[in-house]
Amino acid sequence: MRWIIIIIVLLGFQKTHGQELFVVTDPASNVPANSLAVNIMQSSFKEKFEKGYNYHLMPEVTYGLSKNLMFRGSAFISNRNNQLYAEGGSLMAKYRFYSMDDLNSHFRLAAYGRYSFNRADIHQEQVEILGHNTGFETGIIATKLVKKLAISTTVSYEKAFDNRPQYDFPSNFGDNATNYTLSFGRLMYPKKYTSFKQTNINIMVEFVGQTINENGKTFFDIVPAIQFIFNSQVRIDLAYRKELYSSMLRTAPNGVYFNLYYTFFNLKKRNDNGK
Amino acid sequence: MKNNKFNKIRLIFTLILLISATVSNAQISKIELRATGLTCSMCSNAIFKQLESISEVDSVETDLNTNTFIVFLKKGNTINPKTFKEKVEKAGFFIGVFIVTALPEILDQSIYILIDGKPKKQAEIKFQVLDKGYVTEKEFKKLAKTYKDIATYSTNNENDFHIKILN
Numbered sequence: 001m002r003w004i005i006i007i008i009v010l011l012g013f014q015k016t017h018g019q020e021l022f023v024v025t026d027p028a029s030n031v032p033a034n035s036l037a038v039n040i041m042q043s044s045f046k047e048k049f050e051k052g053y054n055y056h057l058m059p060e061v062t063y064g065l066s067k068n069l070m071f072r073g074s075a076f077i078s079n080r081n082n083q084l085y086a087e088g089g090s091l092m093a094k095y096r097f098y099s100m101d102d103l104n105s106h107f108r109l110a111a112y113g114r115y116s117f118n119r120a121d122i123h124q125e126q127v128e129i130l131g132h133n134t135g136f137e138t139g140i141i142a143t144k145l146v147k148k149l150a151i152s153t154t155v156s157y158e159k160a161f162d163n164r165p166q167y168d169f170p171s172n173f174g175d176n177a178t179n180y181t182l183s184f185g186r187l188m189y190p191k192k193y194t195s196f197k198q199t200n201i202n203i204m205v206e207f208v209g210q211t212i213n214e215n216g217k218t219f220f221d222i223v224p225a226i227q228f229i230f231n232s233q234v235r236i237d238l239a240y241r242k243e244l245y246s247s248m249l250r251t252a253p254n255g256v257y258f259n260l261y262y263t264f265f266n267l268k269k270r271n272d273n274g275k
Numbered sequence: 276m277k278n279n280k281f282n283k284i285r286l287i288f289t290l291i292l293l294i295s296a297t298v299s300n301a302q303i304s305k306i307e308l309r310a311t312g313l314t315c316s317m318c319s320n321a322i323f324k325q326l327e328s329i330s331e332v333d334s335v336e337t338d339l340n341t342n343t344f345i346v347f348l349k350k351g352n353t354i355n356p357k358t359f360k361e362k363v364e365k366a367g368f369f370i371g372v373f374i375v376t377a378l379p380e381i382l383d384q385s386i387y388i389l390i391d392g393k394p395k396k397q398a399e400i401k402f403q404v405l406d407k408g409y410v411t412e413k414e415f416k417k418l419a420k421t422y423k424d425i426a427t428y429s430t431n432n433e434n435d436f437h438i439k440i441l442n
Contacts (some may be wrong), residue, residue, distance in 0.1 A: 010377070019315055021315070021317070029346075029367055030367055031367075032321040032324075032325070032365060032366045032367050033366070035321065035324075035366040064282070064367075066365075067364045067365050067366075070373075080441065088381070096367075098370070098426065100412060101311040101312030101368065101369045101371075102309050102311055102312070102371070102411050102412070102413060103309070103371050103411060105312070106311070106312035106313075108312075145312070167421070187315065192340060193316055193339030193340050195322055195339070196316055196319070196323070196337070196339070198313060198316065200316055200317070202315075229316070229317055231343060232316045232317045232319070232320035233320065235317070263317070263321075265320070265321060265324035265325075266324050266325065266328050
């Protein structure tokens with residue numbers, strides 16, 4: 001626990017710009033209107049009860065419809081059955097409904113909803129509609145930038161259904177849960193900006209928890225991450241997820257994430273004779 | 276003889292320049308805006324791309340440390356501040372400071388309402404837009420008290436701009 005506190009303290013005292021482009025959670029801010037972000041998310045988690053790693057490939061497309069509303073579509077591919085298998089997909093919408101911006105700070109609130117389907121076997125008590133369960137999730141996000149430190153928190157309700165056609169949700173598991181997250185982010189480099197071409201390096205730490213509503217079973221994870229942004233357009237995340245506490249059955253709680261992000265700005269080109 | 280021809284060409288050029296200057300009456304030549312609520316160069320880039328997409332824009336200079344954008348506009352444009360506000364907000368951010376450099380004739384347009392300062396006789400005037408959405412929210416709360424007697428200011432009409440002369 002001590003090094004977690006050290007990380008938080010370090011984050012708090014760095015005098016650089018904050019960041020909120022988190023790895024496992026979303027900030028209240030959206031992608032710019034009329035822009036498309038493509039994300040190839042890969043994760044490899046160590047199996048707890050058998051040998052090997054559980055690999056997930058999650059391609060994701062995010063589109064900003066207006067300044068306040070964005071949509072995201074994801075596909076879930078995994079190697080749980082020893083070969084790559086398309087297990088399901090997901091649709092998400094996020095609406096930013098409050099913004100209070102100042103020169104070096106902002107506070108924003110957003111609401112989101114997500115529906116996912118999945119046809120894989122159900123093998124753990126953790127409810128996870130991103131790549132494991134069929135179900136929906138709805139929640140509220142609050143993101144604050146205080147003195148150049150970005151802090152974001154999410155509370156959500158998540159409910160799982162049967163993974164059709166083959167796998168029913170086990171009746172001895174609780175099928176709905178409350179999720180809560182807390183994320184911190186910091187820009188480490190550059191200390192002073194000179195151009196859009198400069199590589200930015202961010203460090204972040206995220207805390208992710210879930211409690212099954214029926215039986216109170218809970219897990220709590222920490223996700224430290226390092227992030228590189230090239231040319232103000234390409235983003236690479238490297239993160240490690242570690243279980244800190246769990247009273248529920250999880251088959252592969254610890255592992256790594258590797259994300260590759262690219263933003264296409266201004267999809268609809270200018271419709272006149274501009275340069 | 277040669278010199279004479281050269282002089283003629285110069286005269287024609289000068290005339291063309293003069294004509295184009297009178298045609299491009301009341302235009303804005305430069306906008307300096309400071310964006311609020313952003314934290315990263317990727318966010319600045321989103322604003323930069325939005326500003327660049329405006330057809331009347333000639334070029335955009337950026338100071339990433341202060342999130343200030345200096346936008347140079349093409350001659351003969353008829354653009355007004357609303358376009359910039361919409362573009363910055365499309366990128367997901369807001370305007371904190373908005374300063375216009377323009378020919379003095381711009382004040383003849385009824386959309387600009389002078390509420391602070393007096394224009395002096397000079398080639399170009401510089402003014403700040405004080406309406407909601409062109410200053411920070413904190414600043415707007417202060418200004419709303421200061422200008423509570425100006426009826427048009429408190430109505431927040433998006434199509435008129437209350438300005439303060441800076442030079």
